[in-house]
Amino acid sequence: MKVKILQLLALVISCGAAPAYSTVILxxxxxxxxxxxxxxxxxxxxxxxxxxxxxxxDVDLYWxxxxxxxxxxxxxxxxxxxxxxxxxxxxxxxxxxxxxGTSAQGSGTLWTAxxxxxxxxxxxxxxxxxTVPEPGALALLGFGLAGVGVSxxxxxD
Numbered sequence: 001m002k003v004k005i006l007q008l009l010a011l012v013i014s015c016g017a018a019p020a021y022s023t024v025i026l027x028x029x030x031x032x033x034x035x036x037x038x039x040x041x042x043x044x045x046x047x048x049x050x051x052x053x054x055x056x057x058d059v060d061l062y063w064x065x066x067x068x069x070x071x072x073x074x075x076x077x078x079x080x081x082x083x084x085x086x087x088x089x090x091x092x093x094x095x096x097x098x099x100x101g102t103s104a105q106g107s108g109t110l111w112t113a114x115x116x117x118x119x120x121x122x123x124x125x126x127x128x129x130x131t132v133p134e135p136g137a138l139a140l141l142g143f144g145l146a147g148v149g150v151s152x153x154x155x156x157d
């Protein structure tokens with residue numbers, strides 16, 4: 001009898017539970033390309049986006065409005081995060097704080113851009129340091145290009 005009551009209680013709890021959110025990790029977009037698109041487009045699909053600043057410096061968050069203007073939303077401090085509701089078609093720009101003005105048009109140095117991709121999910125937008133190739137990889141690439149140049153010269157002779 002106790003087992004049946006516990007099973008019934010578990011069924012009631014699981015049916016009344018809030019829907020589970022999945023997470024989608026958003027890829028970085030080219031901020032300049034997003035910044036020049038202008039219109040925010042269709043607003044039929046709601047989404048939730050969480051900006052995670054993994055940099056050691058603060059960044060400013062801008063939304064591109066329907067006229068193509070940057071609208072300053074807030075500063076996201078170093079190693080912190082900010083969540084907000086949005087729509088799938090709304091582009092968001094990340095600008096390094098202190099690299100320019102924070103006027104409505106925004107003149108800061110563009111760092112990255114994101115757009116939500118999943119309705120009713122939480123999309124994670126990670127603001128990370130840009131990756132720079134290691135010196136060893138660059139040297140290997142240089143030797144490879146030099147070898148290609150030498151072999152082409154030999155074939156031409």
